[in-house]
Amino acid sequence: MEVSYIKLVEIAKKNSFAVGAFNFHNLEVLQGIIAAAEELSSPVIVQTTPPFINDAGFKPVIFAAREIVSRCSVPAALHLDHGNSFELVQKCLVNGFTSVMIDGSKMSFEKNIELTKKVVEISKAVREDIAVEAELGSIGGVEDQIIDGGSGKIIIPEEAVKFVEQTGIDALAPAIGTAHGIYKSEPIIRFDVAAELNKLIKIPMVVHGGSGLDVETFHKLIQLGFSKINVGTELKIAWYKALENSFKNGKTDPLLASAEARKAVKEIVIDKIKIFGSVGKARDFINIKD
Numbered sequence: 349m350e351v352s353y354i355k356l357v358e359i360a361k362k363n364s365f366a367v368g369a370f371n372f373h374n375l376e377v378l379q380g381i382i383a384a385a386e387e388l389s390s391p392v393i394v395q396t397t398p399p400f401i402n403d404a405g406f407k408p409v410i411f412a413a414r415e416i417v418s419r420c421s422v423p424a425a426l427h428l429d430h431g432n433s434f435e436l437v438q439k440c441l442v443n444g445f446t447s448v449m450i451d452g453s454k455m456s457f458e459k460n461i462e463l464t465k466k467v468v469e470i471s472k473a474v475r476e477d478i479a480v481e482a483e484l485g486s487i488g489g490v491e492d493q494i495i496d497g498g499s500g501k502i503i504i505p506e507e508a509v510k511f512v513e514q515t516g517i518d519a520l521a522p523a524i525g526t527a528h529g530i531y532k533s534e535p536i537i538r539f540d541v542a543a544e545l546n547k548l549i550k551i552p553m554v555v556h557g558g559s560g561l562d563v564e565t566f567h568k569l570i571q572l573g574f575s576k577i578n579v580g581t582e583l584k585i586a587w588y589k590a591l592e593n594s595f596k597n598g599k600t601d602p603l604l605a606s607a608e609a610r611k612a613v614k615e616i617v618i619d620k621i622k623i624f625g626s627v628g629k630a631r632d633f634i635n636i637k638d
């Protein structure tokens with residue numbers, strides 16, 4: 349069942365767990381994510397980025413994803429990750445998204461505020477409970493051809509307060525040392541900055557670059573007010589390894605190979621959902637009317 353992003357992350361924040369937000373690039377990855385959430389009775393966010401939407405076409409991606417999300421047995425939301433233009437955001441909003449991320453993190457602080465504020469205004473005009481997520485500072489690394497500020501730039505908590513107040517966003521993705529893609533060395537997570545943000549900011553926060561972080565880091569971040577955790581790269585790795593294995597073992601039929609990929613993705617998502625503490629939390633949403 350489709351539940352709005354904001355309900356998912358607010359309930360998660362109140363109950364000290366996080367909702368996993370998993371990136372998909374094709375049908376079997378999306379199905380693997382949903383199958384894991386259903387097996388563990390966990391709420392889930394599925395999200396995708398502009399490069400995939402551009403590659404496969406807006407309608408094929410969004411219509412298939414909405415159909416799968418609305419049919420699933422657990423509370424789920426479809427989210428635009430790293431929205432890169434006002435136009436794409438508008439298109440998502442009129443096609444039933446309950447949340448979008450607008451990424452103005454490569455712009456100046458003032459320009460980021462200006463763009464984000466505009467997206468918040470248009471979103472709330474479409475529907476009151478549409479959530480807007482935005483990034484501040486710059487989260488490093490590369491994923492889906494999204495180069496996010498090179499090596500990254502840690503958020504300044506005072507700027508974050510101003511940013512949240514002036515834009516009216518619902519969730520903040522702060523740069524605290526996590527990075528997109530694969531960590532080439534041990535990431536230095538600024539828990540001190542996260543703690544400061546948790547004191548200053550009341551809205552839920554989002555971890556970008558969840559692939560490869562350890563259990564302890566996740567748990568600390570959840571305690572510090574991070575209620576949505578993005579995982580993309582680990583699913584891609586699981587997908588291609590499963591396909592590689594299938595082909596090696598002579599399973600070249602697309603249906604057989606896809607089934608293996610779906611299973612591999614599901615296993616990763618199950619592992620993450622357990623770490624994020626959202627097992628069985630689907631029941632917390634039963635009485636919520638969206």
Ligand SMILES: [Zn+2]
Nearest residue numbers: 528556557578
């Ligand atoms: Zn991201």
